[in-house]
Amino acid sequence: MIQAGLGHYAIAIPALLLVLLASVEAIWPRRALVLGRSPRWRTHALFFVSNAVIGRLLSFLVVVGVAANWAEAHQFGALNLVALPFWLEAAIAFVILDFAVWFQHFWMHRSPYLWRMHAVHHSDRDLDVTTALRFHPFELIVSTFYKSAIVALLGAPLLVVLAFETWLNANALFNHSNIRLPRKLDRMLRLLLVTPDMHLVHHSTLVEEQKNNFGFALTLWDRCFGTYRTESILGAENQEIGLAEVHDARPAGFIWSMKQPIT
Template sequence: MIAAGFGIYAIAIPALLLVLLAGAEIVWPRRKLVLGRSPRWRTHALFFATNAVVGRLLSFLVVVGVAAHWASTHHFGVLNLVPLPFWVGAIIAFILLDLAVWSQHFAMHRYSFLWRMHAVHHADRDLDVTTALRFHPFELIMSTFFKSAIVALLGVPLLVALAFELWLNANALFNHSNIRSPRKLDRMLRPFLVTPDMHLVHHSTLVDDQKHNFGFGLTVWDRLFGTYRTESILGAENQKIGLAEIDDSRPSGFIWSIKQPIT
């Protein structure tokens, strides 16, 4: 019942945020787009649709919600073994899940077989809110099993696991958006949350920039592990987006993008 009821919010809130951020990008753009919105948006919509189907198929095996329910039913996982108030356990779970996502992202850049999947995301030569939808199905599958395993091992409560997924998706939409936010607001948020300007660095064509700012939600991990960078070494206004070896319109095509991990 919890998962079914929460599902409405898990769809409605990101959808509303996507529309709002897309509108804000038009009014207050951070950067001029190289390839424009079309056919990029069409390609990213196809990624979303494909991943929705893959996610549905995965639900017959395992998803984060199923892992959380299983852990609770079997009293499995660290948080189920330690008597803590619900709110304390929820905060700990959020922090550790965010660390797990940071670690997964770091691994995606470190190991070549994982990078082949993740490079599809980085191939986008522009960065806007729809780039948050541009993840290869292979990466979705790997990520789902990884997060489900972490949720089970930690014994994260179902409601907390679902809330984290919603929070993570909302953050991804926000920090991929092409919005020119006031510098004062950016400075206020950065000690805690990943901002669009901060994540922009990570999508640089420079490999050295790509090895920084792995966070999607909290900024503490990049600061703690020495991977935080304020802006590109070329400067925010001069950095290019995408992969250095791809300087044409191929990333805006769905077929080309979907084939990349196996070509």
């Protein structure tokens, strides 16, 4: 019962944020869109539905919440080896899980096989809040097993895991959004969180810029490992988004995007 209630919040909060950010984008866009909202939004909605179905099927095998419950039931994982206050367990779990997500993203760009899946996300020629939904089902499967393994090895409590998933999804929606933040606010937020302008650099068509700013939430890891970049060499206004080899409207199509990793 408690898990179901928490799960509803984990869905409702990002959903409300998506609507809010999409509304702000319409009023104060950061950049003019190359391909526009439609059919991109339709394609991204289809990705969301496809991934929801696959996520449901994966739940019969393993999901992050199941991994947390299993670790707690069997007292498995690092955090179950010592007695710590809940707030400290939560803080440690958040930091380690955030690093795990950063490392996965980093490796997606290093492995040719993983990159073929992740390139679907990068092939979007615009960047807005719905781009955060644009992940190929192959990548969802890899991410689910990877994060479930990390959660089990860590022994993170279910409440913390669901809170982290909500936090991660909310941050992904925020930093993919096409909103214009005041420069001072952007600089302040970057001390801790990935901002839209910071993540914009990562979606550059220039490969050397794609290999920077891997964070989805905290900026800590990019700063520590030397992958932090303030701005594109072309500037935020002139930077091209997407893949250098794709200059047409194909990424706005769902079938083309789904076939991308195997073509």
